[in-house]
Amino acid sequence: MPKPVTQVATTDISEMMNPGHERRMDLPGFAAEFVDFPHYIIRITELIWHDRQVERIRDWYAEDCVIHTLAGDVVGAQTVVDNTWATLRAFPDRRLDGDNVIWADEGAGAFYSSHLITSKMTNKGPSEFGPATGKKVRIQTIADCLCANNQVVEEWLVRDNLGLVQQLGFDADEIARTQANLDRANGFSLTDFHKTNWHRTDSFDSPEVDPSLAAVIAIATMMAIWQEQDWTQVHRLYDYRADATYPGAAALYGPDQIEQWFAPVHAAISDKRVAIEHIAEIPYLGEARDVAIRWSVAGTHSGDGRYGAATGASVYILGVSQFRIMNGRIREEVTIWDDIALRRQIETARCSK
Numbered sequence: 001m002p003k004p005v006t007q008v009a010t011t012d013i014s015e016m017m018n019p020g021h022e023r024r025m026d027l028p029g030f031a032a033e034f035v036d037f038p039h040y041i042i043r044i045t046e047l048i049w050h051d052r053q054v055e056r057i058r059d060w061y062a063e064d065c066v067i068h069t070l071a072g073d074v075v076g077a078q079t080v081v082d083n084t085w086a087t088l089r090a091f092p093d094r095r096l097d098g099d100n101v102i103w104a105d106e107g108a109g110a111f112y113s114s115h116l117i118t119s120k121m122t123n124k125g126p127s128e129f130g131p132a133t134g135k136k137v138r139i140q141t142i143a144d145c146l147c148a149n150n151q152v153v154e155e156w157l158v159r160d161n162l163g164l165v166q167q168l169g170f171d172a173d174e175i176a177r178t179q180a181n182l183d184r185a186n187g188f189s190l191t192d193f194h195k196t197n198w199h200r201t202d203s204f205d206s207p208e209v210d211p212s213l214a215a216v217i218a219i220a221t222m223m224a225i226w227q228e229q230d231w232t233q234v235h236r237l238y239d240y241r242a243d244a245t246y247p248g249a250a251a252l253y254g255p256d257q258i259e260q261w262f263a264p265v266h267a268a269i270s271d272k273r274v275a276i277e278h279i280a281e282i283p284y285l286g287e288a289r290d291v292a293i294r295w296s297v298a299g300t301h302s303g304d305g306r307y308g309a310a311t312g313a314s315v316y317i318l319g320v321s322q323f324r325i326m327n328g329r330i331r332e333e334v335t336i337w338d339d340i341a342l343r344r345q346i347e348t349a350r351c352s353k
Helices: 013-017 037-050 054-060 077-090 161-168 172-185 195-203 213-228 231-237 255-268 339-351
Strands: 061-069 072-075 097-107 110-122 136-148 151-159 238-246 250-253 269-283 289-301 314-326 329-337
Touching: 013 037, 013 097, 037 054, 037 097, 037 110, 037 136, 054 061, 054 077, 054 151, 061 077, 072 077, 097 269, 097 289, 110 269, 110 314, 136 161, 136 289, 136 314, 136 329, 151 314, 151 329, 161 172, 161 339, 172 339, 195 289, 195 314, 213 231, 213 269, 213 289, 213 314, 213 329, 231 238, 231 255, 231 329, 238 255, 250 255, 255 269, 289 339, 314 339
Parallel strands: 061 151, 238 329
Antiparallel strands: 061 072, 097 110, 110 136, 136 151, 238 250, 269 289, 289 314, 314 329
């Protein structure tokens, strides 16, 4: 009888990198070195980032793959190679430690992963945000990957760039303003880039999922926070001891702090529409469940809240949330979106006036 499928959140990396040779699940089209799908995700990440086998990205990413980020799309395996080397020049000691992989079998030999990563690194070279600072930073990222035939064919990448910028000692709004002005000089608009995504939320049909209790709780939480702003419901859905992490490396405890954190966000952005784009769920320990939701929000920067004086800009957010649900309530959460790219959309409106 095969061993259980790898549970990343509870397994040491040494065991995940040396799991033996026996397949633990049906994995058609994937190389024999991978015993199951979570092992595939962890192993290629380790080899690329920790063993610096960067050129092997061309083996594990489709030649025409698309990586969606809030700052724009990245197209092609070679571009992923180039961007990885650029990141390592800026942060040569960067690690990508896998905290969890929540995954789903998409059928027809395709699999989907939501990979929560913690990166520790030192800024020793110029980055996209400015000159080297010499500062040590720690940020979280979630990479959602659609994989088939031993390759990533599409990816949705969310990184806490606000937390990164702040730890580097830069001003987030100044960085966003500089990027927006550079966009304008290059004839590009991040707001225009996301127009299709913004309108897509008007009539978005959520994916069909197994209506498990954990999935229902996670979806209800997203809707209560973003669309309904029903804080009575939010307080019912979270455990009073809930640990939550949000952009800017904000570490929150309990639904009261979550409500306080969101208040200036809601003050700033009106007419919000939420699209639940993908859901994956795996067991944790005992009866607990881990749920990953990829989502998007579209709205209007119409209020003087978190992002300064209202601009009337149409804004779009691509986000991923991972929830750990115990006893029918959320006990742990990590929610990530690129808040620098969101500010960049707002600064695009400011610099065009």
